[in-house]
Amino acid sequence: MRLSQNEIKALLLITSSERILLPRDITNLLGLQRGSVSRIITNLRDKGLVDRVDSSIVLAKAPPADSFKRLYYAHRASPFLLLLADGRIELLSWLNQSAKSAKELHEQAEIPLKTVYYYLHDLARLGVVVTTNKGKSSLYSFNYVYWGALKDFVSALQEYDKARLVPRDALLIKIYKDGVLFKSLRVQDATFTSFSSYMDYGIELGLRDNYYTLPKRELSIEEVFIHSLDSAEDRSQKLFCILFYLRNRDKLRSVLHPMMKDIEAVLQGEKVKGYPSLEDVEDRTEMYGIEL
Secondary structure (H helix, E strand, C coil): CCECHHHHHHHHHHHHCCCCECHHHHHHHHCCCHHHHHHHHHHHHHCCCEEEECCEEEECCCHHHHHHHHHHHHCCCCCHHHHHEECHHHHHHHCCCCCEEHHHHHHHHCCCHHHHHHHHHHHHHCCCEEEEEECCEEEEEECHHHHHHHHHHHHHHHHHHHHCCCCCCCEEEEECCCCEEEEECCCCCCEECHHHHHHHHCCCCCCCCEEEEECCCCCCHHHHHHHHHHHCCCHHHHHHHHHHHHHCHHHHCCCCCCCHHHHHHHHCCCCCCCCCCHHHHHHHHHHHCCCC
């Protein structure tokens, strides 16, 4: 997810203008060709930032536009090109409270190391990142105290971008860093996951919905399991998750998820609200030939 310098300039014009702007106004103010401005408006609209109302261009009624408006009025004097242009949004998405080295950020954001250092220099100067020294190395973390609105905007922008992957006739379940999880009654051009992939591991279920992820890719067993944990809505689906865990326990012991504590409690014979009992689990393990 990137914003070009001209896209940011156009967005700032639309946000700060006291009157409604037409495409020709943006063309004149930015000194660009009409075709270039048309592409900029289309790109900003696809990102949930602006919209066309009749012949005018206005901020969209969408989370990214709302977040940018809050960011603008909180830091209107800031150099937004140094904050957001080019690959900076991708870098900002990987910065958090845990301090990271430039090399780690380079590997996660897939931005050239030299460019990462260039971005970090400007972001540190603006107070967006906090730099700490560890031996001869520098570590970088995000300054949530002063720049929380910036992080909110980056998150809203990326979530909106991921949500656009979900087909119109499907139901979004969760947005991840690398994609989306959704379900649909119809067959979709996407990768099966969650309960829809259990059959590949010897657990056949009678499902009404199909569970998918996008972008399309080959999934690990850990990803399939995490997707099913995030999909589980009732006792029966949580029971399926427990059966899947038991069948593949050696490969799933390292999975970190809030539900794992409750699953382990059930397997210890504890009664956990909203979960099947150990007796329920035992009945199904016999059916599927799973050792408890």
